[in-house]
Amino acid sequence: MNPPCKAECTITCFFTCIGKTKTKKKDCEADKPYHNINRNFSLSVKEINRTRELNLRSLIKRKKLHLLLDLDNTLIHAIRVNRLSSTDRDYLRYIQREIVDGGVVNPAYIYPMLDYSYALKMRPGVKEFLMELSPLFDISIYTLAGRSYAKVVAEILDPYKCTFRDIITNENCTTPGYKGLDVVLYPERVTVIVDDLREVWKKHPDNLIQIRPYEFFDYLSLGLGVEELVKHESTDMDTELLRVLIHLKKLHAQFYKEKTLGHSHRDIRKFIIR
Numbered sequence: 391m392n393p394p395c396k397a398e399c400t401i402t403c404f405f406t407c408i409g410k411t412k413t414k415k416k417d418c419e420a421d422k423p424y425h426n427i428n429r430n431f432s433l434s435v436k437e438i439n440r441t442r443e444l445n446l447r448s449l450i451k452r453k454k455l456h457l458l459l460d461l462d463n464t465l466i467h468a469i470r471v472n473r474l475s476s477t478d479r480d481y482l483r484y485i486q487r488e489i490v491d492g493g494v495v496n497p498a499y500i501y502p503m504l505d506y507s508y509a510l511k512m513r514p515g516v517k518e519f520l521m522e523l524s525p526l527f528d529i530s531i532y533t534l535a536g537r538s539y540a541k542v543v544a545e546i547l548d549p550y551k552c553t554f555r556d557i558i559t560n561e562n563c564t565t566p567g568y569k570g571l572d573v574v575l576y577p578e579r580v581t582v583i584v585d586d587l588r589e590v591w592k593k594h595p596d597n598l599i600q601i602r603p604y605e606f607f608d609y610l611s612l613g614l615g616v617e618e619l620v621k622h623e624s625t626d627m628d629t630e631l632l633r634v635l636i637h638l639k640k641l642h643a644q645f646y647k648e649k650t651l652g653h654s655h656r657d658i659r660k661f662i663i664r
């Protein structure tokens with residue numbers, strides 16, 4: 391088993407940092423007010439631009455790009471447990487016991503969470519997706535769900551806290567119901583978004599790779615139980631993450647292809663296939 395590690399805390403993990411009460415100032419430059427994001431925090435426009443420039447330089451130096459990932463129906467499908475049959479709820483309790491007792495990775499990739507009020511299913515290939523993209527992208531979560539929910543999902547997807555730089559949630563959005571790059575501390579021209587909903591990204595369609603929504607538990611409407619769904623893998627042959635993974639790797643290669651031209655004016659939006 392890999393030893394636990396923690397993603398470096400810099401200004402790039404602003405939203406995660408402001409949620410911590412014991413963050414040391416020297417460890418987290420983001421401990422500054424940030425206008426537009428939160429009533430209690432504001433950064434000047436000059437400071438925002440300076441931070442984006444610093445993050446851009448850091449990305450180029452590390453030969454990486456910036457990736458924003460949605461959670462629900464993109465990386466996972468979650469359902470309220472009270473929508474499941476009693477047989478399915480028993481099955482989830484069995485899985486929970488296995489996880490607690492054995493401390494092992496759940497082979498079904500189904501997890502009860504938030505005090506057993508939700509059941510979460512990881513999208514096929516999500517672990518590999520994150521593992522393969524981590525060396526190429528600074529990865530953050532951007533969801534319209536609440537912070538407490540997003541943090542629990544992030545811990546399931548990234549138990550050693552090695553992958554996600556930041557978690558942006560609905561509490562951080564400046565327009566209710568919409569996502570915007572105005573609260574993101576990376577330049578737009580190096581940022582790629584993966585989300586199942588195009589309509590929430592009205593201002594940034596050129597940065598978006600839309601993914602087909604993942605709806606594992608909807609198969610329950612066919613009369614199958616959760617356990618049966620897990621056993622019959624044929625019902626879960628979703629390969630969307632693999633498709634997007636290939637696309638993202640290609641984008642990264644295209645952006646960094648010709649070193650002689652420099653990267654100062656290159657724009658990832660030109661390479662995204664829609």
Ligand SMILES: [Mg+2]
Pocket residue numbers: 460461462463464585586587
């Ligand atoms: Mg979604």
